Amino acid sequence: AQSVAQPEDQVNVAEGNPLTVKCTYSVSGNPYLFWYVQYPNRGLQFLLKYITGDNLVKGSYGFEAEFNKSQTSFHLKKPSALVSDSALYFCAVRVNTDKLIFGTGTRLQVFP
């Protein structure tokens, strides 16, 4: 069965510091990987995706993620965090045209 894990419920980082939100996956087949962000009382917003090609994927708002097949990971990163980045972040995986499976979410808190 396909699954995705976000091992940290919350990540705290100071503004201006680099941030990493972790995601690992377990699938049979080639994964399609996604990151979404959710602000309070809002739906999810698409950040970036990995389908194929370059392992380093750049997305919206300065975020990027690196696909690591050997470690089955797809960690979200940003070189310099902003207070406005504080939100709930979801990693998701799907194989082919199967359903999208979401992780449990990681709350990112950026302190000024």
Next chain:
Amino acid sequence: KAGVTQTPRYLIKTRGQQVTLSCSPISGHRSVSWYQQTPGQGLQFLFEYFSETQRNKGNFPGRFSGRQFSNSRSEMNVSTLELGDSALYLCASSPDKTNYEQYFGPGTRLTVT
């Protein structure tokens, strides 16, 4: 281009009642997916429609059903509501069935009392 719209935004129902939620995808999008979001279970996939056909279905009881119309608008229905059905129901649309990028609506907050 207008985003995904969901109506109503908030809903309060009583146990045993039924409810219908509506989703209008982004213009030109033909794929619509529904998700249930709760604090305990997180985001769970309900079903996906493409060109009026259900392509995938999550692990929910038969009380949860949906449909898609020829204009790609979608509805989901929950019959015989239970307290545990209280959740944020999210709809997402995508241009095609690859669903490489899904665009989410703001959700419908359903409270069952």
